[in-house]
Amino acid sequence: MTDISVIIPINDTRQLSGLFFTQWYEQTVKMNRFELIVITSNEEQFKFINHLYKKTLHLKPDDLALHFLNEDIQQSRAKAMNLGIKKSISSLLYFFGDDNIPTKKTIMQHLLFHKDNPSAINVGIGLAFIPDKFKNEFINWLEASGSLFGIPFKQDEIKIPPNFFYMANTSIKKEFVIQAGLFDEDFKYHCWDDWELGLRLSKLGMTSAVVMESHAIHNHDVNISGRYQSMQQAGESCKIYENKFPCEPRPWSNLTTKSPQWKIIKVQLYLLLSKITLSTKVKHLYFKEKMDLAFLLGYLTPIKTLDSPY
Numbered sequence: 001m002t003d004i005s006v007i008i009p010i011n012d013t014r015q016l017s018g019l020f021f022t023q024w025y026e027q028t029v030k031m032n033r034f035e036l037i038v039i040t041s042n043e044e045q046f047k048f049i050n051h052l053y054k055k056t057l058h059l060k061p062d063d064l065a066l067h068f069l070n071e072d073i074q075q076s077r078a079k080a081m082n083l084g085i086k087k088s089i090s091s092l093l094y095f096f097g098d099d100n101i102p103t104k105k106t107i108m109q110h111l112l113f114h115k116d117n118p119s120a121i122n123v124g125i126g127l128a129f130i131p132d133k134f135k136n137e138f139i140n141w142l143e144a145s146g147s148l149f150g151i152p153f154k155q156d157e158i159k160i161p162p163n164f165f166y167m168a169n170t171s172i173k174k175e176f177v178i179q180a181g182l183f184d185e186d187f188k189y190h191c192w193d194d195w196e197l198g199l200r201l202s203k204l205g206m207t208s209a210v211v212m213e214s215h216a217i218h219n220h221d222v223n224i225s226g227r228y229q230s231m232q233q234a235g236e237s238c239k240i241y242e243n244k245f246p247c248e249p250r251p252w253s254n255l256t257t258k259s260p261q262w263k264i265i266k267v268q269l270y271l272l273l274s275k276i277t278l279s280t281k282v283k284h285l286y287f288k289e290k291m292d293l294a295f296l297l298g299y300l301t302p303i304k305t306l307d308s309p310y
Helices: 019-025 043-055 077-087 106-116 137-145 174-180 193-203 224-244 260-277 280-299
Strands: 004-009 034-040 065-070 092-096 122-125 169-173 207-210 216-218
Touching (some): 034 043, 092 106, 106 122, 169 174, 260 280
Parallel strands (some): 004 092, 034 065
Antiparallel strands (some): 092 169
16 A cells, blocks of 8 residues: 655756665665655656666665656646646655655654644645755855745754745645645746645645654755756746736835846945955855845746636
8 A cells, every 4th residue: 555655856867866766765664655756857857867766776676666757847847746746646745856865764754744643734844954065154044044945944943834835845635735726837947836835725724844853865065056046947936926916915025126237236245245354244145145136137037928827
């Protein structure tokens, strides 16, 4: 009997390591209790994932219920997630980021959480921490400021708001996701689709809680240039959201009404001051202004008219 379906959409194979499959083989529960659904979006990704899988076949290949889905979905995580949900055979879903590595207790901990919290509205959240070998001042700021996942992630202070939802390490009943309407496929990147679904789930009474001992390793470096590109995509996705929901509150409006030229000046100023003063505080201001600029430029990018509801 399959108790839980793990759904992993592939974004960037450069972030994947040999541990991608190994840690699923080494779960503390029997492998017939879960299935692994991996969704790729192009032939290059599909070949890489298959190659990675074959390299880890030190155990019997049939030990793990593994499904590869390869569809032409461009960069759309929402489409990938919906494909995985429709393919899944379990009533409990486990969304997991492709750049994360699970602990060996991950599956067991999420199963125990939902056994203790059987209501459909209960959502289990495992956090994701960047390992020390990748840590630097920028990553420390990302985690502490909440810029990476929407809320601050601190290993010495593990708590989340009850309406928190994200794609990287989350278990949820399938019936609850279907009730909310699945992921909105108008979002074309690996961002904002989970945040927007979280809003709909919250309106249905979602209550999120941390699942201890299920915290993942965010297993790759996060640099300024890569994060800059992600924030541009987030800005584009924000504009898509506004076009779809023009009457909803916009707490980010103080940023999106700013002049990009003024933002550029502030970025250059804080970068110069950080080099002169060597101040951590000033360096963090530079990081913030740099990421805000990326978001703003993405937001100002023209988008096509959207008419498809989720």
